[in-house]
Amino acid sequence: MEIKWTPSRFRNLISKYILKRGSACIKCGICVKTCQFGVHKIYSAGPSRPKDALCIGDACLDKCIDKCPEDALTMKLNPAFESLGDFRWAPDLILSTWYQAETGKIPPGHLEYKTGASGGGFDKLELVFPKEIDEIPEEEITTTIPLNRRDEERYKVEIDVPWYGGGMSFGSTALNVMIARAKASKTANTFTSTGEGGYPDALIPYDDHIITQIATGLFGVREETIQRVRIVEFKYAQGAKPGLGGHLLGEKVTPEVAKMREAVVGSSLFSPFPFHSVYSIEDHKKHVDWIKEINPKGLVSVKVSTPTDVDMVAIGSYYAGAHIVHLDGSYGGTGAAPNIAKKNIAMPIEYAIPKVHKFLCEEGVRDKITLIASGGIRSAYDVAKAIALGADGCVIGTAELIALECVKCGNCESGRGCVRGIATTDPELSKMIDTGWATQRLINLYSSWRTQLVGILKRLGMRSIKELVGRRDCLRHLDYQ
Amino acid sequence: MPKKYHIKPKPTPNRFVPPRKYVIIEQDQYCLHCPTNACIKKDCPYDVYTQRRFDSAELRDIIDYFCKGCFRCIQGCKNNALSRTLNPEYLVLGDEYWTPEIITSAYNQSETGKIPVSGAGYGGPFTGEGFDSMWTDMSEIVRPTRDGIHGREYIATNIDLGKKLSLLEFDNEGGLISEPPPLIDLPMPIIFNPLPFGVLNQEVALAMAKSAKILDTFMIINESKLSRQLIPYQNHLIPLTNKVIEDKISGFRMVEFFDCNDVLALIEAARAINPKIVTLIRLRLDNGVVARVLELTKGGAEVIHLCADEKGKELDATNPQRDKTRFIKEIIREVHLSLIEQSLRDKVTLIVSGGIADSSHLAKAILSGVDGAAIDLPLLVALECRLCRNCKEGLPCPVKLETVDAEWAAQRMVNLMNAWHSQLIEVMGAMGIREARRLRGEFGRVMNFTDLEEECWK
Structure with a gap:
């Protein structure tokens, strides 16, 4: 990179x-x-x-x-600085993400780039470093993680950084942003996801680094899109609106979006919830089998939200044959979601990761499945904390958009969409993003995050990010310990 | 299947410009006075600067109302002359419980009748006091959800007000001997509580009665305030009284008595006048509430209305440590569980009031163990009340509540309730619960901050 x-x-x-x-x-x-x-x-x-x-x-x-x-x-x-962002994406965190996207370097000391100000979860966790460690040269530290941990004749996918891009659909985000995310994923040898809005042809050159999503709306899902990729993701639920289907408000359904989604221009699209073909783990297995049959080499990821019985959902997904369980915590990003759902429904990812990790360990299948966490991963430190809690890797979304100069104004859903050209399909507004510029900003951010992770591993005396998985002893809760 | 409950919202604009979270700062000393067509303000994607006007009612520029905070002008101005700051007027709105977010969101809901939807993830604190320390559950794969919000599946929000029989008795011929007590089918688990303050003139009372009728719910009104004007709405009124007055009993479907020593006798007397009437007992939520609820339930109470303070805290004058007072969520749970323990829970209907500030509170209160809620301040906020409490001191109302028109006000309340109703369905749908009656006391569908922290960290 x-x-x-x-x-x-x-x-x-x-x-x-x-x-x-x-x-x-x-x-x-x-x-x-x-x-x-x-x-x-x-x-x-x-x-x-x-x-x-x-x-x-x-x-x-x-x-x-x-x-x-x-x-x-x-x-x-600066009063404008103080008015930027929110508790989770504190102004410091936004500015430091911009700094990293601009320079690819760790931000200078005046910006808090590790945590936000939400007063809980990752913001109350601290990494604990041992006082004495064996010095490991940075070149020998690896951040690569495998995504296929099953003994199956399928793609042995490995990603060089312990994260990949979350689903953002064509319709919610600009095509240029999608292309930039794909290009950056290719450069960093990781993945990005199409979201549920279909597979634009412009992404075909990056097929090997794209996860295509099958969500409840089944927008733009075809046999060839499933066969084209190495990973297919079932989106059962989304952290920002757990238990509710995708929302794309009418004004964002432009002719191109409508064509891709085979819908009517200007008519709001509310994906159903749940998959009306899945009411049990057996049905779920049928879904996974269907994809495995269509794409005989592909991996299957199951994206679920975080109910009280998230551990049961995860183990069920394992037995249904999934390679990746992707938990999307309740404070995750979205292009449009009811505020009541964002705030109140389902548990934050910080609780779900240890719960699922522990349960999968007890069931003896933890090393056969990849556990991916998302929904509030804002910085390299959040990635490290999520992994120490028990995840193998993370999915990021909002952080990438912040790197493209999102200010978190929260108006992605209304009118023509984002007026900073990020979450929009309006022909005029989407011109604001140049693909080359956006790709490099993402690469810079990835690069800075990777540097930080390597630094963290070095201080922990670990050679691989895999060693950090589930190492709760490397974390300290500021309130209790 | 019951007839589908449907509320018709109608756009009903604000009369006053509500405060926004941010204010634009125009630093004139830096303005280069570029030609008009070169000025960044012309490029505002939301046309904020061209829509701005001087509001003659409020005597101020209302530009901030239109601004959506995209930073494009601030970042684009050739001499960095524009900036923004948090709006102090917004920050001082309400208090720590009735937050500016809750109040301004209620304004929007009352204006449009729609569920607030926005982009980007939740940006609030991780957890908080009271209802903010719990999350509601969702279902996926193993426990299916219900697709209620877009009408693809039916989710019933009805609750029953009144006493239920624990068993039915039949004679030898199979005829029913038991006489079912009167029961009121409320299509949404909300009734209206008397407003604690505000300009409480006839128009406001009329508006509440009108919207109660439109929503097919009820409005509790102090019997002394029952004017002739309200009589057409008497099917939707609940007189509140401390004695049995014949004309406040006959012709009404419900009546509410203040709790007192002989309240059960009052209920008997009321039933003697009007056997169809359902009675409520208005009970202060304090230390003795659990014992009193049990006592009243055993004595035959039909509906018990638990009243907390405006912030959902128990009312206990004897407790000097204000911060030790409990929140309704915990008390409701205790009441609910002790009724269950004595096999009494289904005999009585519990309604709570105080601290129900938004739709998520309604769902969470029911999950904690009540059947429904009585709301007051949200209705006042629907009429643009700023919760400044000036009226309590005889000072003028900043939004001139005294001049509201009943039709406008009723529609605002209907809009707000429609938004709440839809949000209740969202939450229930996500949990896979199709009946509000089944939501009651479903602790299994609740995740508490303290429990999760305990499980995770201790």
């Missing part, structure tokens, strides 16, 4: 701090010399407006505001 500097599409960056230069400035240039980050510049015409976005604010040990002989500089938190 090659990192390339990929700056924001927008003229003004949202900075954490605002620096102001008052009229008392005597153009002495001390601030220029003091700042290591290039915030200040003085041209022949006079000093420029400080480049706030580069300022690390309170984390700076040698502050220009303290050095200024005339007290002409002032620094304060």
Whole structure:
């Protein structure tokens, strides 16, 4: 994965701090010399407006505001920064994700890039590192995980990073975004998922890195789309709207989307729930068998949400023949979901992973199935924590969109969709995203995450991410331990 | 199958501009005064800057109402002259229980009658106090869900108000000897509680009565407030009283008595006047509630209405430690379980009021063990109440509740209830429960924060 500097599409960056230069400035240039980050510049015409976005604010040990002989500089938190994001995607986390997508590097100290501010779950967990470890060279540390752990004559798929992209359908997200995700997955040797809206032809060159989804709406599902890929995913439920079908509101059903989904332009699409052909594990097996028959080499992933009996669902999926159980926790992303469902239905992923991991271990099948977690994985640290709780890997979605400069305004569902060009199929708005730019932003983010994971493993004295699976002793709960 | 319950929502605009979460800051000192067609404001994808106007009623610019917070103008302005901040007016709305999110969401629901739907994952805190510390279950594969919301399967939200017989007795010829007590079939597990504050004029009372009639539910009203104007709606009114007044009993389908020592005698007296009447007992939710519910149920109470405070906390004047007071969720559970223990649960209907602020609270209260809820403040919020409580001190109402029109107000309440009803169906559908009656006390379909933490971490 090659990192390339990929700056924001927008003229003004949202900075954490605002620096102001008052009229008392005597153009002495001390601030220029003091700042290591290039915030200040003085041209022949006079000093420029400080480049706030580069300022690390309170984390700076040698502050220009303290050095200024005339007290002409002032620094304060940017109100726009404080209004960005929410509890889970705290402003710091959004800005640090942007930083990683731009530079491919670990963010500087003034941004909290590991956790959000939700006050629970991953945000209350901390990795515990041993004091003494054997030094392992970074090149020897691997983050590769296998996805097929069954003894079956099927693709022996391995992915080089312990995550892949979650389902985002054609209809909810822009085609350029889908292509960029596919390209980035190919580069990183991982996967991305088509979601339930059909398989656009533009994705065919990336077939080997695409998971095609069969959801309750069965939009665009054909034999050839199932045969084309190495992994097929059954979406039984989605964390953001557990127990409810997919929502695509009318205005986003453009002629192209309608054609792909064989639906009517402008008419809202509410996928049924559940699969009306599945009311038992036996029915579920019939579903899995159907796919295995159509695609004799392909793997089957089962995406489920997190009810109280999620462990039963997981073991049932194993016996039905699935290769991957993908748990989507209740705080997962969505293009459109009822607010009541997002907040209240099903349990957060932080509880579901250990529950399922433990149960699969007790049943003696844990090493025969890949457990993938999603629904609130926002950073490399979340990935590490999810794995330490018992998952083999993660699925990410919102983090990728944030890398493409999503501000989490939550208006993906309405009107023409996202006005930042991400979650839209509007011909004009979707032009805002250039595929090359988006691909590189994702590669940069992946790269930074991988670097962090390698760093974490190194500090834990582990050679492989596989060693971290279920290592609860590597985690500390801030409230209880 | 019962006739399908259907509420007709109708777009009913706000009269006042509700506060939005963010305000746009235009820093004029940085404006370069670009030619109009080069200004970033012209490119707003939501046409915020062209829709903006000065509201002559509120004497302010209402630009923020239109803004959806996409940051495009802020990030695009040539001289970085635009910014935004959290709106203090939004932040001060309501209190820690009646949060700005709950209030503004209710405004939207009352305006459109629709379920709030949005993009992106949930952004709130991981957990919280009261109802926020529980999640409801969903079903997949092994326990099928019900596809209720789009009418593909029928989910009944009816509950029965009244006393139920534990067994039926027949004579030798097979004829029924037992006389079934009167029972009221409520199509949605909600009745209206008297509003605790607000401008409570005739129009507001009329609006509540009208919407109760449209929704086929009931409105509890203090008997002293029963005016002639409300008589056409008497099939949907529940007079609230502490004595038996003949004309407040006959002609009504239900009556509510304040709890008192001889309340069971009052019920007998009421039944003597009108044998068809279903009686409610209004009980304060305090320390003694469990014992009192058991006592009343054994004595033949039909419906017990448990009243907590506005934030869903028990009312206990004797407890000086306010933070130790329990939340309705826990008390309901205790009441429900002690009734079950004594094989009495099906004899009585339990209604709770206080702290039911949004539709998820309704579902969670029922899951905790009541049959239904009585709501008050949400109805006031449907009329754009800002919950500022100015009226309690005789100060003017910021949304001029005194000038509401009953038709408008009734439709707003109907819209809100339609949205709640649809959301209740969403939650029930996700759980695979097709009857609100079966939702009651389904602890197995509830996940509690404390239990999960315990299981996971301790």
